[in-house]
Amino acid sequence: MTLAPAHAVRPLRAMVLRPGLPIEAAVFPADEATTTWHFAAYAPDDTVIGVASYFLETYPDLPAKLPYRLRGMATHPTLQRRAGIGTALLRESLGLLRRQGADLVWCYARLPAVPFYAKNGFLRLDRAGVIEIQGIGPHEVWYIPLQ
Numbered sequence: 001m002t003l004a005p006a007h008a009v010r011p012l013r014a015m016v017l018r019p020g021l022p023i024e025a026a027v028f029p030a031d032e033a034t035t036t037w038h039f040a041a042y043a044p045d046d047t048v049i050g051v052a053s054y055f056l057e058t059y060p061d062l063p064a065k066l067p068y069r070l071r072g073m074a075t076h077p078t079l080q081r082r083a084g085i086g087t088a089l090l091r092e093s094l095g096l097l098r099r100q101g102a103d104l105v106w107c108y109a110r111l112p113a114v115p116f117y118a119k120n121g122f123l124r125l126d127r128a129g130v131i132e133i134q135g136i137g138p139h140e141v142w143y144i145p146l147q
């Protein structure tokens with residue numbers, strides 16, 4: 001896993017999370033902000049096989065000094081739930097954010113991905129309930145304290 005520029009994470013982000021839509025649909029507002037961190041995992045042939053991005057963003061209901069929102073978490077379709085790529089990427093990137101002083105990471109978790117976050121130490125923000133994100137589906141708020 002390495003830090004990566006936004007353009008390196010977008011093709012896999014688009015393929016997995018915005019299928020059938022133009023690549024522009026995989027451009028997130030603060031992708032190029034200096035406070036944003038993108039991570040990519042690579043196969044030996046340099047293909048990007050896992051991506052995750054973190055945006056400096058508060059969740060209104062979760063107090064924190066340096067909160068990050070996880071977005072665009074995706075493993076290549078042929079490798080999902082097979083090689084632990086998402087787990088490795090998540091753990092290493094959370095470790096780096098922790099060392100940089102981040103004290104909270106949160107995300108809108110798609111319901112099918114909820115077991116992945118639960119297995120990796122995230123907690124459900126029960127009071128947020130289920131949130132419908134138009135065109136994408138139902139989500140819950142999950143978070144992990146880092147400090």
Ligand SMILES: CC(C)(COP(=O)(O)OP(=O)(O)OC[C@H]1O[C@@H](n2cnc3c(N)ncnc32)[C@H](O)[C@@H]1OP(=O)(O)O)[C@@H](O)C(=O)NCCC(=O)NCCS
Pocket residue numbers: 016017073074075076079080081082083084085086087088108109110112113115116117119
């Ligand atoms: C969710 C995702 C990033 C996880 O990455 P991954 O590389 O597939 O996950 P891992 O191989 O590290 O899985 C670790 C464990 O998480 C859990 N898990 C992961 N994805 C799961 C899913 N879709 N359903 C149930 N459990 C899941 C399982 O316990 C899994 O271990 P197991 O397969 O031995 O049971 C990946 O499956 C993916 O890209 N899914 C589609 C896009 C998506 O939903 N992204 C998250 C948006 S919020």
